[in-house]
Amino acid sequence: MEVEVSRSGGLAGLRLTWTVEVEDQPDPEEWVLLVERLPWSETPPAPPEPDRYTYRIRCEPHEATLAERQVTGPWRDLVDRVRDVAEPSRGRPNADGRAAPSRAPGPVTETDAPPAE
Amino acid sequence: MPQPPAPRDPRAVVFARARARAGIVPPYLLLRIAAAEEYYDVAAEAARRSLLRDEPMRELRLGGAHPGLLPHEHTRSTTEREGAATGAGAATEAAAPTDAERVPEAGTAEPVLAEPAPDRRVSDAEGAESLPGRLARVEGQPATGDAAVDQAYDGLGEVWALFERVYGRDAIDGEGSPLEATVHFGDRYDNAFWDGERMVFGDGDGEVFRGFTQSLSVIGHELAHGVTEMTARLRYRDQSGALNEHVSDVFGALTEQYAMGQDADAATWLIGEGIFTELVQGRALRSMLEPGTAYDDDVLGRDPQPAHLRDYIVTDADNGGVHLNSGIPNRAFALAAVEVGGFAWEHVGRVWYDTLTGGTLRPNDGFAVFATATLAAARDRYGEGSREVRAVANGWDAVGVEPE
Ligand SMILES: [Zn+2]
Numbered sequence: 182m183e184v185e186v187s188r189s190g191g192l193a194g195l196r197l198t199w200t201v202e203v204e205d206q207p208d209p210e211e212w213v214l215l216v217e218r219l220p221w222s223e224t225p226p227a228p229p230e231p232d233r234y235t236y237r238i239r240c241e242p243h244e245a246t247l248a249e250r251q252v253t254g255p256w257r258d259l260v261d262r263v264r265d266v267a268e269p270s271r272g273r274p275n276a277d278g279r280a281a282p283s284r285a286p287g288p289v290t291e292t293d294a295p296p297a298e
Numbered sequence: 299m300p301q302p303p304a305p306r307d308p309r310a311v312v313f314a315r316a317r318a319r320a321g322i323v324p325p326y327l328l329l330r331i332a333a334a335e336e337y338y339d340v341a342a343e344a345a346r347r348s349l350l351r352d353e354p355m356r357e358l359r360l361g362g363a364h365p366g367l368l369p370h371e372h373t374r375s376t377t378e379r380e381g382a383a384t385g386a387g388a389a390t391e392a393a394a395p396t397d398a399e400r401v402p403e404a405g406t407a408e409p410v411l412a413e414p415a416p417d418r419r420v421s422d423a424e425g426a427e428s429l430p431g432r433l434a435r436v437e438g439q440p441a442t443g444d445a446a447v448d449q450a451y452d453g454l455g456e457v458w459a460l461f462e463r464v465y466g467r468d469a470i471d472g473e474g475s476p477l478e479a480t481v482h483f484g485d486r487y488d489n490a491f492w493d494g495e496r497m498v499f500g501d502g503d504g505e506v507f508r509g510f511t512q513s514l515s516v517i518g519h520e521l522a523h524g525v526t527e528m529t530a531r532l533r534y535r536d537q538s539g540a541l542n543e544h545v546s547d548v549f550g551a552l553t554e555q556y557a558m559g560q561d562a563d564a565a566t567w568l569i570g571e572g573i574f575t576e577l578v579q580g581r582a583l584r585s586m587l588e589p590g591t592a593y594d595d596d597v598l599g600r601d602p603q604p605a606h607l608r609d610y611i612v613t614d615a616d617n618g619g620v621h622l623n624s625g626i627p628n629r630a631f632a633l634a635a636v637e638v639g640g641f642a643w644e645h646v647g648r649v650w651y652d653t654l655t656g657g658t659l660r661p662n663d664g665f666a667v668f669a670t671a672t673l674a675a676a677r678d679r680y681g682e683g684s685r686e687v688r689a690v691a692n693g694w695d696a697v698g699v700e701p702e
Contacts, residue, residue: 189616194620195598232490233491233493235615
């Protein structure tokens with residue numbers, strides 16, 4: 182099971198994506214519980230605030246797009262966890278909205294981050 | 299926290315002098331003079347004060363010099379200086395009536411005229427993500443010594459001066475509403491934003507970004523989001539969103555140019571200069587004149603902004619690429635400003651302000667409609683066949699946007 186958190190927007194327009202392979206974590210059961218408890222279907226569209234971040238969170242078959250202001254409670258727990266264990270990869274967005282891989286600033290969790298060009 | 303005396307960038311001093319002399323000294327010469335001037339000296343201070351007497355605030359901020367923390371403030375108190383610089387003359391009590399916070403220095407300034415004055419309120423989130431935070435500095439109070447608080451306070455004064463002195467707009471709503479900012483938002487928070495009521499600034503992570511109050515163009519950018527929200531209300535998505543971003547970059551850049559007395563040739567046309575750490579290979583977040591060239595870094599990659607409509611980026615992220623595709627209108631504006639020459643806020647900036655506030659734009663308008671509106675505004679103000687109209691038309695043409 183893979184959890185992907187992608188943050189776009191912000192004043193700088195820089196996109197960051199963190200990916201975690203849950204099976205590789207020391208506490209996969211906790212991850213599964215956390216993911217299953219998320220209110221995936223209860224994320225109403227929020228009016229965009231200039232220069233704030235937008236988060237897209239994916240874990241098959243789920244996907245949610247949240248304004249930064251909506252990333253609270255269990256969503257915030259998940260995002261903080263993902264950021265704690267994974268280094269972000271950066272890249273410009275492509276047409277499908279996925280980050281193109283680029284070199285990450287530190288060790289990359291290799292599951293979804295092919296080497297830089 | 300005590301700060302060492304901040305040496306001013308000598309270029310700023312020379313630019314100020316050049317402006318005092320009506321800008322006749324060529325830039326290459328200015329730079330040579332500048333090389334000989336190590337510090338902000340007494341003569342420069344005198345020149346600056348004379349500028350401030352009848353000119354808008356020109357706190358020439360390069361390289362992180364904070365007006366509130368400058369040396370050589372021996373002749374006037376900070377409060378008086380701020381008051382004079384913004385044309386307030388004083389009257390801080392009247393401007394900030396019912397706040398729980400007292401204004402200690404208010405009594406020392408003599409009310410003179412009821413001229414418009416900014417009403418700034420800077421709060422400190424103290425590393426939390428709750429707004430507004432603790433009120434840290436209100437209009438008329440002296441520098442706090444907290445660099446972010448004081449940079450936000452001074453920067454808001456400069457943006458206010460551009461809108462009020464040049465365009466006759468008193469604050470965001472045009473009616474002198476308070477200018478509110480929160481600094482130290484979040485833990486190493488890598489961003490600045492407009493939440494609908496206030497500007498919010500993070501401190502940066504220290505690896506990629508320094509604090510976001512370091513850049514006057516960023517402060518102007520955020521405040522301009524408020525102006526757009528009050529006027530054209532461009533929807534923050536796709537082309538209208540890229541225009542919303544573009545308008546903020548325009549008035550962010552103009553704030554910096556106005557504060558530094560820079561003409562279109564001397565201007566950097568950079569947004570967010572100085573907010574990257576020295577570890578980053580890059581000059582700024584964006585270049586209005588040359589989109590796509592602001593940075594090229596191993597970690598961040600290359601500045602992805604397109605400079606022409608044929609390279610428009612279609613994406614779901616970033617509200618449809620609003621921070622990317624703004625490069626296209628940004629370049630049109632900068633090219634037009636350079637073509638006209640002189641001070642951009644006086645001509646092309648005015649055309650853009652007229653466009654934004656003229657009441658013809660609709661929230662979903664895209665590039666072509668916006669371009670048409672700028673041409674109409676240029677014609678209204680400068681006349682058919684004026685060089686301003688030509689320059690604006692050439693700007694849009696150069697980026698592939700055809701007015702409707
Ligand atoms: Zn913006």
